[in-house]
Amino acid sequence: MNSILPKGVSKERFAAATGAMRKVVGDPWVILDENPLIAGYMDTYSAAPESSTAASAAVCPGSVEEVQEIVRIARQYRIPIWSISTGKNFAYGGPAPRTAGQVVLDLRRMNRVIEVNTDLGYAIVEPGVAYVDFYNYMKRHKLPYWIDCAANGMGGVMGNTLDHGVGYTAYGDHLLMQCGMEVVLSDGSLMRTGMGALPNGAASWPVYKYGYGPYIDGLFTQSNFGVVTKIGLWLMPEPPAFRPFMVQLQNEDDLYEVTEKLRPLKINMIIPNAAITVHLLWEASVYTTKHEWKTGSGPLPQRTLRQIAEKFNLGMWNFYAALYGLPEVVEANWQIVESTFRSIKGAKIYREADRKDDPSFNYRVRLMRGEPNLTEFSLMNWVGGGGHINFSPISPASGADAMKQFHMIRKACEKYGFDYIGEFVIGWREQHHILMLMFNRYDADESRRAHDCFAQLINDAAAEGYGEYRTNLHFMDQIAGTYNANDGALLRMQRRIKHALDPAGILSPGKNGIWPLGESPETNS
Amino acid sequence: MVHRRELLKTGAGLLLAAPIRIPLRLLTGVTGATTEAPDVIAETGIAAASELINAAQANARHARAIDLDSTIMIRRLSEAWAANPRPLFGMTRSDIAILVEALARDRGMAVVYRGWHDHRANGDIHHVLYGNPDVIAAMQREFTSARGAFGRVLGRHVAELASVGPRPASINFTVETSGRPPRQARFVTWAVAPMGTAAA
Ligand SMILES: Cc1cc2nc3c(=O)[nH]c(=O)nc-3n(C[C@H](O)[C@H](O)[C@H](O)COP(=O)(O)OP(=O)(O)OC[C@H]3O[C@@H](n4cnc5c(N)ncnc54)[C@H](O)[C@@H]3O)c2cc1C
Numbered sequence: 254m255n256s257i258l259p260k261g262v263s264k265e266r267f268a269a270a271t272g273a274m275r276k277v278v279g280d281p282w283v284i285l286d287e288n289p290l291i292a293g294y295m296d297t298y299s300a301a302p303e304s305s306t307a308a309s310a311a312v313c314p315g316s317v318e319e320v321q322e323i324v325r326i327a328r329q330y331r332i333p334i335w336s337i338s339t340g341k342n343f344a345y346g347g348p349a350p351r352t353a354g355q356v357v358l359d360l361r362r363m364n365r366v367i368e369v370n371t372d373l374g375y376a377i378v379e380p381g382v383a384y385v386d387f388y389n390y391m392k393r394h395k396l397p398y399w400i401d402c403a404a405n406g407m408g409g410v411m412g413n414t415l416d417h418g419v420g421y422t423a424y425g426d427h428l429l430m431q432c433g434m435e436v437v438l439s440d441g442s443l444m445r446t447g448m449g450a451l452p453n454g455a456a457s458w459p460v461y462k463y464g465y466g467p468y469i470d471g472l473f474t475q476s477n478f479g480v481v482t483k484i485g486l487w488l489m490p491e492p493p494a495f496r497p498f499m500v501q502l503q504n505e506d507d508l509y510e511v512t513e514k515l516r517p518l519k520i521n522m523i524i525p526n527a528a529i530t531v532h533l534l535w536e537a538s539v540y541t542t543k544h545e546w547k548t549g550s551g552p553l554p555q556r557t558l559r560q561i562a563e564k565f566n567l568g569m570w571n572f573y574a575a576l577y578g579l580p581e582v583v584e585a586n587w588q589i590v591e592s593t594f595r596s597i598k599g600a601k602i603y604r605e606a607d608r609k610d611d612p613s614f615n616y617r618v619r620l621m622r623g624e625p626n627l628t629e630f631s632l633m634n635w636v637g638g639g640g641h642i643n644f645s646p647i648s649p650a651s652g653a654d655a656m657k658q659f660h661m662i663r664k665a666c667e668k669y670g671f672d673y674i675g676e677f678v679i680g681w682r683e684q685h686h687i688l689m690l691m692f693n694r695y696d697a698d699e700s701r702r703a704h705d706c707f708a709q710l711i712n713d714a715a716a717e718g719y720g721e722y723r724t725n726l727h728f729m730d731q732i733a734g735t736y737n738a739n740d741g742a743l744l745r746m747q748r749r750i751k752h753a754l755d756p757a758g759i760l761s762p763g764k765n766g767i768w769p770l771g772e773s774p775e776t777n778s
Numbered sequence: 779m780v781h782r783r784e785l786l787k788t789g790a791g792l793l794l795a796a797p798i799r800i801p802l803r804l805l806t807g808v809t810g811a812t813t814e815a816p817d818v819i820a821e822t823g824i825a826a827a828s829e830l831i832n833a834a835q836a837n838a839r840h841a842r843a844i845d846l847d848s849t850i851m852i853r854r855l856s857e858a859w860a861a862n863p864r865p866l867f868g869m870t871r872s873d874i875a876i877l878v879e880a881l882a883r884d885r886g887m888a889v890v891y892r893g894w895h896d897h898r899a900n901g902d903i904h905h906v907l908y909g910n911p912d913v914i915a916a917m918q919r920e921f922t923s924a925r926g927a928f929g930r931v932l933g934r935h936v937a938e939l940a941s942v943g944p945r946p947a948s949i950n951f952t953v954e955t956s957g958r959p960p961r962q963a964r965f966v967t968w969a970v971a972p973m974g975t976a977a978a
Contacts, residue, residue: 289889297879544962628847637871695950
């Protein structure tokens, strides 16, 4: 008998629902909580107890038809189901559902690259396509396109895109490059967005995003209005020339100038990729761990940061970007880029050949050419113990905002006894500031401090007009609560849409603070 | 300090793809459940790695020290387990543990054991163990009598630790030792085991 049940669902109803689901997907693909495999759906790395998000079961359909059937059963029996694609949402909750008892709808078995169109440069993929599989597919078929992947090479194309994830080539804004979606709605019906709504519109589906009428793809991202079963995405043609580079900055205050200098280069598309300005310790974790510099808790002092920078030939900030295109164009743009960054006092500029044996430079280069890898996970070794949650506020790409956020976040980290380990990912006009809050999850006090630090940061950021682009399961409501202009008009509208599209409230309840009507974090705790 | 190299220094990664050289042995675990001899890996640079590897030789299919890049390691495991998921016991830093656990789910394997071994400044070692309740209770007894040499204890029991048992439980306890804490990266121990179903 299952020891965990969805909130308000009786043992009998749960057994009847999971029994019906078994008939659809087959016995092995309904994993109940007595099966040791259920532990694979835990969020083991957050600052809150695993039990608070422990799934009651996981169901793994193998086709769109099976997804439709499972959704119908969930609706019939009022069982909450939490959709994941590859389920590697590290730092944001992994494969776990928002609350204990929800059933994970694990779509990893649906892992086909359905089409790659080499004339038009797009692909259509199913949910379970991991970056590494997609990359291998492109290589195997010798296709003249690059993929764009997250630094978590284990993640997947769809889950990352739906959670508004980023990569590092010129196609790094994944949702921007998404075109066409297929969605199972809460009544089990199947819908295609955009041109895909034409009975014979398949050819234009992955090339024109907007179709006719309201543009709705975005509604199915960071939300719980449907289960996405296919997406189209645009692919970057393999460029004839690729020039990655690093600008090493000697002082923490140089963050201001590098951001100011970068902005016009981004807006004018001289630097086309998602460029990053990375703090020392993020890079240093590829080479060393905190324990080698300090025993006991508390952040490392500035003096030690300087020693680390010197030992590993790193800057206090390290900026990475790349140029892509025809060799002549790359060369011309390089002249602009080089002279721009050279004007920062003390800046050192490195090209690929200058840092051949540097593992942190190497993995950045690989990411900037869409090659999945896992090197960034060395961050998990900084304190050891594996706890990590990402705090990710957005701001305009300005030096003043970057400095303000850096000081604000570092101050909070130090107050709670943590190192600042952060980076800025700079898009066209905005920047995602990512704090990787690392803690030892085996230490209850440290986990509690990490949780409190994160909660404070949300409020500090909101007070300054900054909001987060995405978050961990445990902070979804708090962050949704900060987007509260006009008396919470946005969230109220999202809840109305939720009720209209999913009146039974079965799809991913609580995702990003969107609860079904009559439900709230409190009724689900 | 451990540098993970692009190239395998010890050839340990081959362990994952290598043909079986030692005949597969069937062992009987503490709980009486029949278990398959696991592969065992330990990262070079961890002080307890060699005693683990030495003690595990008799109980493992292969037991090797490794120094390799996480991307390469996960790719090899992924390929090996796609065809033949096998129990694996590890003593590594946290990144490898997290990645192996994530891969395990994709390959229909369960996380059956986790251990955290924190060397305190006074020489004590604080252990947090998760796994088969009988096995981890036995570990607690043996760790306490072995004092600092818990790697050897783990090595002797890798087969039980890396097998599927009853619903896992957690315990934590501190063992007094007179040793000085090693100045090294913190590390974890873990085990994953195939369930025979639910692989993608
Ligand atoms: C070291 C490290 C590096 C990282 N690097 C990056 C990075 O560079 N860029 C980045 O963006 N993130 C990064 N992350 C965060 C995260 O690990 C990745 O974004 C990862 O790709 C997300 O997991 P996934 O792709 O498996 O998505 P999933 O876990 O499958 O999905 C993510 C969420 O999207 C929703 N969802 C998924 N599928 C569906 C569906 N079919 N229908 C409806 N909703 C769905 C669910 O709410 C789910 O929880 C990093 C994390 C770590 C620890």
